Amino acid sequence: MAEKSCVKRLQKEYRALCKEPVSHVVARPSPSDILEWHYVLEGSEGMPFAGGFYYGKIKFPPEYPYKPPGIIMITPNGRFMTQKKICLSMSDFHPESWNPMWSVSSILTGLLSFMTDNTPTTGSVNTTAAEKRHLAKDSLAFNCKNRRCKGSRYPEGCKKKQEAAIPNLDDVVTGxxxxxxxxxxxxxxxxxxxxxxxxxxxxxxxxxxxxxxxxxxxxxxxxxxxxxxxxxxxxxxxx
Incomplete structure (x- = not known):
């Protein structure tokens, strides 16, 4: 069970994130558990991840912000293993380097930055740019059919972005x-x-x-x- 200070902190950070969203990221806490956050990274133009939507989860400990969260990615992406914790300086792999002043926005910004880097770490994979582009192209289909990417936990803002990426019936009927x-x-x-x-x-x-x-x-x-x-x-x- 989350400590009262943890709940207040995460509520405050969610309000701040709604006012000032992180570019190329949509995130929100689970309606039933504020310790479990769901995020979607949108691939930036000019990168192998362009056009991709990458869904994952951040699991905060009840002692947050004094202890770091665990971070996983669910959508295949070519940078991180799926369903495995990612080793970052701001994740629970490195509690010794965690700074209580960091926020959800800091974590998401750091994750997005590290995703575009090629530095190997626990939970990372080595793939070519072509493989990353292929996975970016496939990410929309993966999210559409994956049960974890549906329902109230999946960020609503990303649902709209994904739907916008699909042609309208009135515009295109190819078969x-x-x-x-x-x-x-x-x-x-x-x-x-x-x-x-x-x-x-x-x-x-x-x-x-x-x-x-x-x-x-x-x-x-x-x-x-x-x-x-x-x-x-x-x-x-x-x-």
Whole structure:
């Protein structure tokens, strides 16, 4: 159980982080446990990580800020092992170098900086720039299908960024499998139905496990006729 001073400190740091976010990082505490934070690093342009979204967790001890947190990354990235604690001067690998004046913002800034460095450390991996670019391209699909990257713990700001990276149904339809209960099966039929305004539309992004192709599932229900249209729209190949 977190100490009262720890809770107050993390609440204060969260408010500060909301006011002054760290560039290329979205982070928030778990709604059920303020000691567990969830973050997403967005790859910077000009780096092998560009276009990537890297999800991970920071686990704070009840004695924070007098003891350092543990840091892990969940999305494959080519810099750190996944699901393994990362060795940093500001992580629980090095309590002797921890400074209680450091904050969540300091930790995230340090992690982002160390990610773009090639210095080996416990929990790091050695990959080429090409391999990192490939993993950056695959990161969106990984996050879409990984259960840890969904739900209330996943930073809402990053959900919006990821959704923005996926083409809109109205803008791009590159392929489809369409099932309509009235026997029709065409992209134009689907789009005209959605455009009529009699349908309510629910969409969710998902990734086919074997083909690794990203889809947007669209469910359009006609409130008056009771017709149901389900389409799996291919919105991006990931290989």
């Amino acid at each position: 489809f499998n369409l099932w309509c209960c009235d026997g029709t099966a065409s992209t134009s039929t689907l789009k005209s139905r959605l455009d009529k305004g009699n349908f309510r539309r629910v969409s969710e992004n998902f990734c086919h496990v074997s083909t690794r192709i990203l889809y947007r599932e669209v469910i359009a229900e006609d409130a008056h006729l009771g017709l149901l249209t389900v389409a799996n729209i291919t919105v991006g190949g990931l290989l």
